[in-house]
Amino acid sequence: MAADGAPSAPSFRPRPTRNPISGPLLDKIFARALSALGIVFGLQALPFALNQAPDMQPAWAWVIGIALFGGILTVAVASLTMRGIETAAALVAVAFLVALITWPLAVRDPTVVQPQLPWLWYLVTLGTSAAAVAFSLWVATGYLFLAPIVYGLIRLTPSGGAVDPGRAALDASYSIILGGAVLILITLLRQASEAVDTAQNMAVARYSGAIREHATELERVQVDAIVHDSVLTTFISASRAYGKDEQALAATMARNAMSHLTAAATATPFDDASTSLSAMRDRIAGIIENLGATVQVRAKGLDHHEIPANAAEALYSAAVQAIVNSVQHAGGDDVERWVSVDWAEQGVTVEVGDTGSGFNPDAVASERLGVRVSITERLANAGGEARIHTKTGSGTVISLVWPRAVPRERAVPAQFSEETP
Template identity: 50%
Template sequence: MAASGPPTPPPGRRVTNPLSLTRVESAVARSAAGFGIAFFLQSLPALLGQQSSVNPVYFGASVGLIVAALLFAAATSIGGRGVRTASITFCAVYLVMLVTWPLAVNDPEHAPTDSPWLYYLLTIATAMAAIGFGIRTAIVYLLAVPAIYALIRLTPAGGHSTVLQAALDSVYAVILGGVITIIFTILRYAARAVDRAQDTALERYSHAVRQHATEAERVQVDAIVHDSVLTTLLSAARAYTPEAQELAATMAGNAIGYLRDAVATAPDADAMVRGGVVASRIAEAAAAMSQPISVRTIGVGHSSMPLVVAEAVYSAAVQGMVNSLQHAGGAVERWVTIRGRADNGIEVQIGDRGAGFDLASVPQERLGVRVSIIERLATAGGRAEIESTPGAGTKITLRWPDGSSSGAPEFAGFVAEAERKRGES
């Protein structure tokens, strides 16, 4: 059976770029690719200066593979797919080029003494490792690749540097790459925590929506049972004449139709109804009652509400009038006042100066007050308040929206309040 959805939450400031693992990885990947291209351009003077001392085949292959890997990383960071694959590819290409550097130098004894041009991309390689690998593999790469560079730097092919210079270059790369790895790891864990929290919140919200739909369905069925089915059964039990039996049969057919419509159709939750339309329907229902009921409308022209709310307010108001006719007595004053509210809501008051009743004495199995009025309004996001004193009449106030932070009132709350007042008196 279809049921209306939960009330729409109040509008607020929308979070346009929430933290997530995908966004963090994409942002870091774009930064690494952008800095990689910038560092490669920075290495061009050293690269061109060392071209004559390196094997041409190696030189062309190393430059081509490095450029291709950087462009691959940049493309995937923009596209959002294959980021880790591109990062791992760059790490692998860089490691192979670095390890094979001593083999590519034509004359190691007369090689340039400055750093190989690959040194400019060492930090980029460690940053790519943090993106592509897990934390343990990234740390191993962070420590191993600068160490390999330091060893190569000590060889003639690497410029025959001093131990201190090689160590400083290596430690600088480890520190800078370590900072990048730590920052990215923290962001990654934070983003994963946010993703888990969001998944949990969505799961709980979905569960709450299902519970609300089930409760709304129950209230709808209970209201139909009370308004149509039980009334039909009572009429059938008292149908001693052919006319009464025919009326009971007609009521039974109508009740079956109500149940069938409730199963087959669902109200359009997005449709809006003007307050004047609701007021007109309530006034027409009051005019059709067996006893006169005065109707007064105040400032409802600018109010509006969802269709499900309009139906709930109308049905609860009709049930309130029916209850007054059934229990308040014959020749008593009855009225309905419909007001528009400043918050674009509506307030309907159904009152009489009849017999009244004791709220605390109403049993829970009586559905007229609890389901057809209180729960029906609560399910639609409204609130029903009932004031009644034996011998002094009854007043039912329907308000939408609720406007309270305590949520939908339960019938037990009204009973407890009535007991408290009775004790004070």
């Protein structure tokens, strides 16, 4: 019985997603930005530092120059390798603060008013930005106020130009505002990245739990189906095997049961392999030969079509279980039985039918696993759908459809209808 309007399995390549905001990504952005800021401001301050070098103590000029400009180069290298970036930023921040504090002692004659703006002015924002990257929020906040205030006090001294308090306060305020904007931006982005990282970790943990539960459920259904299809059926056949033919059939069923158990131990529920429909039809035909019953096998449109291995296995096992149920319960040799495997654009349909006694699905006991587990749940877990049409005294037709015709949340595992096939 063909499926009505079953959609074909989509085949497409998923579009790559962009990485969300994360802590490591922001650290890289901050490192590269600090490196660019250091190079720009360092190149801006270097001519003024060289111009004021004759008025500075040589030892101080060499030590502070190497520490500051060497620290800027270190930050640039660390931003490329992303190793030791916090250490390099801390070196710049500490070296700049030491340079500020020792500036009055660096000039040759601290009593002479310097006509030029101290070249450290061009690195104030760099120092506060380096502190924001290297230190914690509270330490960086303290540095944000300390460095500009020290610079403002230097501006009041002769070595800093002996400007009026209003000008010194303006310079300090400007540095605090600019550095504060950088610190606030870095803090907000870090908090946002931490929130994203936390949410992502929780989502991954929940998804992992759901995957484990789903895999456990698939394993349970598989084990239940194997136990019913192979083990219990083999035991029942063996207990009733009085003749040689019956004993040979029981032995064949036992070998098949052991092969099923071996295959189940090595298979995974998320295998990406595929199986041709022709091979699945041949497997069904092969198992029918060992049942000792006449079952017609039909096929249409199979060609070279393939489906996922887990779907093929589910269709095969559900079809075999339906055939076994028909042989055991539908009647004797006078009952006509058939299996058809058809491919259409919407998917594959395996139909197992007979003209036997039929049954009442509502009267099947809950502990009987044949229809519920071996057919319905097994196919549903593989993305398919089982449709059972039966009526007492009028035969049974079971249509196994893959993929299912409607979304999983709206699908009914098995549709029972009281109608004549």
